[in-house]
Amino acid sequence: MLCYQCEQTDRTGTVPGCAGPLGNCGKDxxxxxxxxxxxxxxxxxxxxxxxxxxxxxxxxxxxxxxxxxxxxxxxxxxxxxxxxxxxxxxxxxxxxxxxxxxxxxxxxxxxxxxxxxxxxxxxxxxxxxxxxxxxxxxxxxxxxxxxxxxxxxxxxxxxxxxxxxxxxxxxxxxxxxxxxxxxxxxxxxxxxxxxxxxxxxxxxxxxxxxxxxxxxxxxxxxxxxxxxxGTYGAQQPTTVRATQVAGKAILVSGHDLRDLAALLEQTEDMGINVYTHGELLPAHAYPLLKEYPHLVGNYGGAWQDQQREFAAFPGPVLMTSNCIIEPHVSYRRRIFTAGPVGWPGVRHLTGRDFSPVIRAAKALPGFAEDGPEEFLTVGFGRDAVLARADRVTDAVKQGAIRHFFLVGGCDGPTPGRDYYADFALGAPEDTVILTLGCAKYRFNRHDFGEIGGLPRLMDVGQCNDAFSAIKIATALADAFDCDINELPLTLALSWTEQKAVAVLLSLLALGIRNIHLGPTVPAFLTPTAVGVLVERFGLRTVGDPGADRAAALERAAS
The missing domain is CATH 1.20.1270.20 (Substrate Binding Domain Of Dnak; Chain:A; Domain 2)
Known part of the structure; x- marks a missing residue:
């Protein structure tokens, strides 16, 4: 085998790439x-x-x-x-x-x-x-x-x-x-x-x-x-419980909203609580999904922590779309896959019939008691942000908001990803942080406070919601009658897999420059190709978070 499609790529050899018998992601x-x-x-x-x-x-x-x-x-x-x-x-x-x-x-x-x-x-x-x-x-x-x-x-x-x-x-x-x-x-x-x-x-x-x-x-x-x-309604700012509730429980991970909706429908009035995990956190912001009272909260964080989190969860796990990693023996008999997902020996469900998951939830103990009350706020998609556009633009014009930082993208297990938490947590108090993707789990429990009644941290969603972030940026550019690159906006993006590659090319197609990309550059691109992207699009590799922030603010001020 040779595989160098993701940020987990083995770079220890002369030529980068995971080469048999096993890749760093667990793929044989x-x-x-x-x-x-x-x-x-x-x-x-x-x-x-x-x-x-x-x-x-x-x-x-x-x-x-x-x-x-x-x-x-x-x-x-x-x-x-x-x-x-x-x-x-x-x-x-x-x-x-x-x-x-x-x-x-x-x-x-x-x-x-x-x-x-x-x-x-x-x-x-x-x-x-x-x-x-x-x-x-x-x-x-x-x-x-x-x-x-x-x-x-x-x-x-x-x-x-x-x-x-x-x-x-x-x-x-x-x-x-x-x-x-x-x-x-x-x-x-x-x-x-x-x-x-x-x-x-x-x-x-x-x-x-x-x-x-x-x-x-x-x-x-x-x-x-x-x-x-169109299916579930425009996202709304929503407070989501981040700790357990007593009772039988099912955990749903991945991206697939339709699978989640089908499970919610099939478990209605059964006394089983449903939790999202990882990339499904934004589901709580959709009005038609919020109508299900047994969608009680989000459990855990980003995908790379699932082995520890799934082992501790006292119910079955349904993995939709991605991102699965090798199931530990402690939960291998109670994890199920659906859609394109698969792992040898793990039961795969088709036709959105989740009765095996429901039977497992009834047989397993669930949570014995409530956890301490902790909450996250999600749902700042384009409709929610643009509904506050006048307040946002006024705050910028009055100097209350100096800069916007979009800190987003994939999280992952490789070193260097603390950069994004440091970048966000160190942002000056007169700046706003927009976040997109599961990298936010490194800092989204921090209280960033407000500016003029606007939250300093706005969770736009997952990578699937990237269009919302683009529409927010273009709407702000229209409001200020300027080009996107003239906005007081800096993008600091982390990547793991191929959806991030597609989003990066979309940003370059829009002419957006000076994107900070990391924690490493893709192994499949040669130094020559990376040099061309740097020269033509101003692409920047991440360095010291404080220095990168300062440079971004200096560029905006000039």
Whole structure:
């Protein structure tokens, strides 16, 4: 295996990357290889799908399969090789169906009988029949394929495309399960995968198209925002209990609001309390989810602490979408997966039938007593913030608010992430901190106080809510009649996995400069590629939090 898609990448060798038998995320070499092969297979689907769509023979079911398949390959989503064997054979069948649609359309349009020529590369791939054969095939589909011919810069930029597409597909899948699909998004994903299937080697074109993927992701995040708010209502500032309540209990982690809603519906009036964990904290701000009184609070923090937190939780755990890590033996028999998530030996639920989780909750002890009352405030999405826009702009004009710091992104287990807590906690009292993503768990229990009745800490949500943060920034720029880069705003972003890559490209597509990124730069990008991003977009690597804050305030003052 070779995997360097996330911030957990092993950097101790001559060439960065996790190389068998086990990656730092817990993914084994066999699973990693099968994931690479699945990405190769969906490129083959895309080769035919782009042509079929251009001829009016689009297959949106195939596009939905691509979204799901790519999502399963993200960091900390699916570690089950058996599931990938099934997906690989399904991918070949989907590809053949799309090919037939395309070829039928070509024949129908031809003035004379014609037999379309088959496409090369991934489009011609035929899956091996067994696991051993598939793993052998994967050797030619590794992420660094073509390194000797194209060079490290090109291969790294191809990886940038691929990993951004992973994030885009994840966001689009979340929107899709809430009934919000888009032919434009399907077409954009298919076109990008087909482009990679042709093994591009022009670095300038690769960079330009990477920014184009950022624009595609903006459309996807807007679609997801419409799906979330259209289904469950616009987020509202909400106080969320962060300690336990006596009674039977179920813990839900990941990002999937629909899975959470289905579980809440199925447990209504059963006397079972439901808690969110990790990335699902913002669920408490949606009006239609808040209506369930047994959604009692949030338990625990960011994803990397789940082994300790899940072991201490006295009920079953439902893991949706991501981010799972190896379940400890202490809770392995009471954790369940759904959607794209998987772990060998862990029971996987389909069809949103959560009766096994409910039975487990009834059998397990739950919490014997209430915990001390501690609360978090969430729900400062764009509607909530923009409803206070006049107060915000007045506070800036009057000098009460000097600067905004958006401190957001993924948390993780690697060193250097205390930077973000230090950056936020050390912010001057005349500044406001907006937070987005699970990095906030390092400082969101701190009392930051208020400025003129406005909270100094505003929780905008998770990475799935990035569109809200963008709309807030653009609305403030409109209010001050300036460019986003002229706002008193600094972005300090942490990253772990591929959704963060997609969001970063969206910010670059918007022309946002001077983003502080860390705790490390992506291992798949060469120093040359990083240098280009620094030169063209003002991208900055994080350093000392105090010095970075001071420099940001100095830039804003000038």
């Amino acid at each position: 070499a066999e699973t990693s290889d099968l994931q690479d092969l699945l990405l190769y297979a969906v490129k083959g689907i895309a080769q035919y799908a782009t042509r079929a769509r251009a001829m009016g023979a689009a297959d949106d079911e195939a596009a939905e399969f691509v979204l799901y398949s790519v999502f399963t390959t993200l960091t900390n989503v699916n570690f089950n090789p058996t599931r990938f064997v099934g997906l690989l054979h399904e991918a070949a069948a989907v590809r053949d169906r799309v090919r037939e649609r395309y070829e039928d359309r070509v024949r129908a349009r031809a003035a004379q009988p014609v037999e379309p020529e088959p496409l090369p590369g991934p489009a011609a791939w035929i899956p091996a029949q067994d696991l051993e054969g598939l793993v052998e095939q994967a050797s030619s589909a590794r992420v660094d394929a073509g390194l000797a011919e194209a060079g490290a810069d090109v291969v790294g930029l191809r990886a940038l495309h691929l990993y951004a597409l992973k994030g885009i597909c994840a966001y689009a899948y979340h929107a899709h399960v809430l009934g919000h699909g888009s032919g434009e998004v399907f077409a954009g994903v298919e076109e990008a995968l087909a482009y990679l299937a042709d093994e591009p080697d022009d670095t300038e074109e690769l960079l330009a198209r990477a920014v184009g993927l950022g624009r595609l992701n903006l459309k996807v995040m807007e679609l997801l925002d419409a799906a979330n708010t």
